[in-house]
Amino acid sequence: MTTSAPPVRATHRLATTGVVAGSLLLMLLLALPIVTVVLRSGVTGLQQLGADAELRASLWLTAQTATLATLLTVLLGTPLAYLLARERLPAASVVSALLDLPLLIPHPVAGMALLLAFGRASPGGAALAAFGLAVVGSRTGIVLAMLFVAAPLYVSAAREAIARVDERYESVARTLGDSPARAAWRVTRPLAGRGLLAAAVVMWARAVSEFGAIVILTYNPKVASVLSYDRFTGEGLDAALPVAAVLVILALVPLLALRTLRARALPGELTR
Amino acid sequence: MIRVDGLGARAGAFALRDVSFELQGGAWGIVLGPAGAGKTTLLETIAGVRHVDAGSVTLRNTDVTRTPPEQRGVGIVYQHAFLFPHLSVEANVAYGARDRAYAIEVARRLGVGSLMSRAVGSLSGGERQMVAIARALAPEPDILLLDEPFAAVDPRNRTRLRRELRSMQWEHSLTVLHVTHDFGEAGTLGDLAILLEGGRLVQAARPETLFRRPASPAAAEFLGAENVFAGTTTPMESVSGDEPGVMLFRSGSLALVGISDAKLATHAVIRGEDVVLSRERPGPSSARNAVAGVVAEIVVHGALARVTVDLGELPLVATVTAGSVSDLGLLPGSRVVATIKATAVHLC
Numbered sequence: 001m002t003t004s005a006p007p008v009r010a011t012h013r014l015a016t017t018g019v020v021a022g023s024l025l026l027m028l029l030l031a032l033p034i035v036t037v038v039l040r041s042g043v044t045g046l047q048q049l050g051a052d053a054e055l056r057a058s059l060w061l062t063a064q065t066a067t068l069a070t071l072l073t074v075l076l077g078t079p080l081a082y083l084l085a086r087e088r089l090p091a092a093s094v095v096s097a098l099l100d101l102p103l104l105i106p107h108p109v110a111g112m113a114l115l116l117a118f119g120r121a122s123p124g125g126a127a128l129a130a131f132g133l134a135v136v137g138s139r140t141g142i143v144l145a146m147l148f149v150a151a152p153l154y155v156s157a158a159r160e161a162i163a164r165v166d167e168r169y170e171s172v173a174r175t176l177g178d179s180p181a182r183a184a185w186r187v188t189r190p191l192a193g194r195g196l197l198a199a200a201v202v203m204w205a206r207a208v209s210e211f212g213a214i215v216i217l218t219y220n221p222k223v224a225s226v227l228s229y230d231r232f233t234g235e236g237l238d239a240a241l242p243v244a245a246v247l248v249i250l251a252l253v254p255l256l257a258l259r260t261l262r263a264r265a266l267p268g269e270l271t272r
Numbered sequence: 273m274i275r276v277d278g279l280g281a282r283a284g285a286f287a288l289r290d291v292s293f294e295l296q297g298g299a300w301g302i303v304l305g306p307a308g309a310g311k312t313t314l315l316e317t318i319a320g321v322r323h324v325d326a327g328s329v330t331l332r333n334t335d336v337t338r339t340p341p342e343q344r345g346v347g348i349v350y351q352h353a354f355l356f357p358h359l360s361v362e363a364n365v366a367y368g369a370r371d372r373a374y375a376i377e378v379a380r381r382l383g384v385g386s387l388m389s390r391a392v393g394s395l396s397g398g399e400r401q402m403v404a405i406a407r408a409l410a411p412e413p414d415i416l417l418l419d420e421p422f423a424a425v426d427p428r429n430r431t432r433l434r435r436e437l438r439s440m441q442w443e444h445s446l447t448v449l450h451v452t453h454d455f456g457e458a459g460t461l462g463d464l465a466i467l468l469e470g471g472r473l474v475q476a477a478r479p480e481t482l483f484r485r486p487a488s489p490a491a492a493e494f495l496g497a498e499n500v501f502a503g504t505t506t507p508m509e510s511v512s513g514d515e516p517g518v519m520l521f522r523s524g525s526l527a528l529v530g531i532s533d534a535k536l537a538t539h540a541v542i543r544g545e546d547v548v549l550s551r552e553r554p555g556p557s558s559a560r561n562a563v564a565g566v567v568a569e570i571v572v573h574g575a576l577a578r579v580t581v582d583l584g585e586l587p588l589v590a591t592v593t594a595g596s597v598s599d600l601g602l603l604p605g606s607r608v609v610a611t612i613k614a615t616a617v618h619l620c
Contacts, residue, residue, distance in 0.1 A: 168354050171321035174341040175348045176368025176411055190358045 037245050045242035046249070055243055058227040059250070065139055065223065066207035069146035070200050073154045078196065081158035082184060086167065099152045110148055111216025118144065141217035146207035154203035161195020162188060198261040205254035209247075273297040273332055274318060274415060274447055280326030281317040286471060288313045290327070293476040295464050297332070297414075298445040300438075302452060302462035302479065306494060309468040311451040312350075315417040318449065319348045331415060344415075347408030351420040351451075353400040355392045361403050362388040368411040375410035381436055382406045383429065397424030402433060409440065416441075418450040422457070434461065455496060459483070467491055485618050489539040492620070498544035498578075498589035501526070505537045505619050519619055524585040529560040530617030537619035544591030546616035549579060551600055553609050560614040563588070567606045570597060581610055 048055060083089040084096065102110060118124040118135040125135060135141040165188050173183035189196070211225035222230060224247050232240035275294040280287065288310040295301040303311045316322035318329055320341035328337045336344050355364050361384070362376070369375035379385050384402045387395065395403065401424050408416060422430045438461065441448055452458060458465050458479050465479040467486075475487040486492040489500045503523030521528045521540045530540055553562060565581040565588065572578075577597045581588045588610055602608065 166354065168321075168350055168352075169356060171316065171319070171341070172348065172350070172354050172407075173356075173367070174321055175319050175344070175346055176407070177342050178368075179340075179342060187356055191356075 034248055037241060038248055041241035041245040042249060045245035048242045049246060052242075054222075055224075055227065055246065058222050058224045058243075059246070061139070061142070061221055062208055062223040062225075065142040066146055066204050069143045069150065069207050070154070070204045072143070073147055073151040073203055074196075074200055077151055077155045078158055081155045081199075082162050082188070084155070085159045085162035099155055101152075102148055103152050107149055107210065107212025108216055111145060111213035114141075114144060114148055114213060114217055135217060137218050137220060139218075139221070142214050142221075142223055145213035145217050146210050149210050149213050150203045150206040153206055154199045157199030157202055158192075158196050161192040161199060164195065165191040194261050198258055201254045201257050201261070205251065205258075208254075209251070273330070274301070274449060275330040276314075276318065276327065277330070278327030279314070279317060279324065279329065281313055281322050281324055283310075283313045283316075283322065286310065286313065287325075288317065288471045291468070291471075291473045292327070293464070293466055293473065295447060295449060297447050298441070299447060299463040300441065300461050301447075301449045301464045301466060302458040303449060303466045303468065304452065304455075304458060304482075304495070305468035305474075308470075310471040311468055312419050313471075314468065315348060315419055315449065315451060318415075319346050319417055320344050321348070345413050346415045346417060347411065347413040348417045349401070349404045349408045349419060349421045351401075351423055353397075353404035355395070355400055355403055355407070357392050359392065360388070361390045361392060361395070364392065364403060365406045365410055367407060370411060374412065375406070378409045378440075379403070379406040381440070382409075382433060383436075398426055398429060401425055402429070405433070405437070412444070414445065415447045416449075418448065420451055420453065422452075422454075455483070467494070469494070484543070485533065486541060486620060488620060489541065492539070492541040492618075497541045498591065499540075499542040499547075501540045501542075501586055502538060503540060505530075505532060507535070518614060521617065521619055526563065526583055526586055528563075528612065528617050529614040530619040531615055532619035534620060539620055541618040541620060542588070542612060542616060544578065544589045546612060547588060547590035547592075548611040549581070549590050549592060549596070549600065549602070549608050550611065551606070551608060554611055557611070558613070559611045561612040561617065562609055563612075564607065564609050567602055567604050567608055569604060570602060572597070579608075581608055583610075 084092055089095055114135065116122060118128060120129070120134070120136060128135060128140070133140045135144055169187045169191065170183040173187045174180070178186060209225060211229065214223055215226050215229065219226060224243065228240050228243040228247065231243055273294070273296055277292050279291040280289050286308065291314060303314060305311050313322060317324055320336065320339060324337050328335055330336065331344060331346070356367065359367070365379045365388070366372050366375045376385065376388070379388065382402050382405055384399065384406055387399060387403065392400070401421050405418070405421055422433060425433060434457070440446065450457070450461065462479040464476060465482040466476045467474040467482060469490065474491045475482055483495055486495055486497065489502070492500050501523045503521050503526075505519040505521050507517055508520050508529065509518045516531045516533050517535070519530055519532045519537065521530050521537070523540070528540055548559070553564070563583055565583040567579060568582040568587060569580040570577055572594050575594055577592055577594045579590045579592060579597065579602060581590060590610060
């Protein structure tokens, strides 16, 4: 007499096979282009770093502007994230929607919007000019574009990190004599610290990879993404690939930082 | 002194409504109530960390309803301690202290002096609660709010901690408001017992009054009264003003003489320990109630026994010693007479 597996088990096996195959296909689609770029031009790109002054300057400019945009966002965005996390902001849903908007619009459109709002002919541009700042063709433009497209990521992640810290820690600190700001600084900030750092790393990485908004505002000086595009359109794929490969390899730095931060438990989360 | 008048506050979907009571300065108040009654919300509102929607909070004869928590001079200890996990035990205890030496002395008195260099993560639940109490006392508040502070403390340390806290209360004239589920704690520590249910105040009275004369059948059941019967009452003696009156309670064929604070009582509450069992009808005595029945069940818990007597339509629970059960030769089916003083039949 022969026995056969029950139909339920066969269906389960088929579903499992489908899920695994689908996951592998997606991973292949994501990894293949990146691996191809690194394998084909990674070594050349790293060698080129020593000889290519324009590439080095471009990478340095990218790192500087992304860091400045991130610092500005941390300074301005952390209090906003705190108010959103603690639900102490009037019209919080409107604020949240405004924060999500830059993530949803095409980045060249973001660049055009920034140009309209802060270009030379605009009132915003005139106000910036009064402080000796120009948005078009300048580092200020790069920082502004990076901030516009990446700051919402920071605020959103920072809000989640702060919300994970139980508000009763602050309540206790208040009864022990702290003002609201002091309690947030002495208690919530350290407990949400890793989450805030991870949010800043995500923002920095997003700022470094930005192209669409920056290229509208500031083609020159060239950040790394604009340089790779410039070489692709001016000199072809072979000239652009080493730059692209270096960018991919450098992207591993924030990726590793994030993995390290997320591997450690947040002390404030343990007691929730 | 703590006084709340018509206090209302929200905590998510939960609302505390129209709560009023006064706890004298230097007194120990106990807050009782089932889960979700609003006990923690009440403490948080008094501490100032939760917004007051209605009514007022008065501390030391000063209205502090709009005063921020850091200016109220109130210490709070949560059930889950909420020690700051990024700080050492010593830094936690000294967090709000004006005098570090005093903070360390408080920690020593509460038995956590040896833990000062430890990380918070290495402490047991009981140690966390003791450190949280030391932290709340270190800034020398004269009002202390405790939310089940002994829940995770082992029995030996609990007794020592209660004694030490009581002694510190006397030394510093501390006013303490203490949430607990332990009725024993309410009886031994409390000068005032406050019973909350569903965000409303059910009763605020001395603990013995609360337990002996609960304001409602629900309160009686929550406070562990074994016998709560629904029925009707008629006055036997004239009831004047707010004086308790003698009334006749009827529920089916059961008739009991009892005492009521209210003219329209609908329930009789009898604590099991107030019921006296005998095999025969006793001779003349001051007890006004003697009802005959049959033992339905005997459950022995150590030295005590819970005897359920079937009165025909209603079961009456008597709490007696296991020795009495043995001396009377009680078994299921035994005929007994239950004697209850009228003053032990609380009509509400």
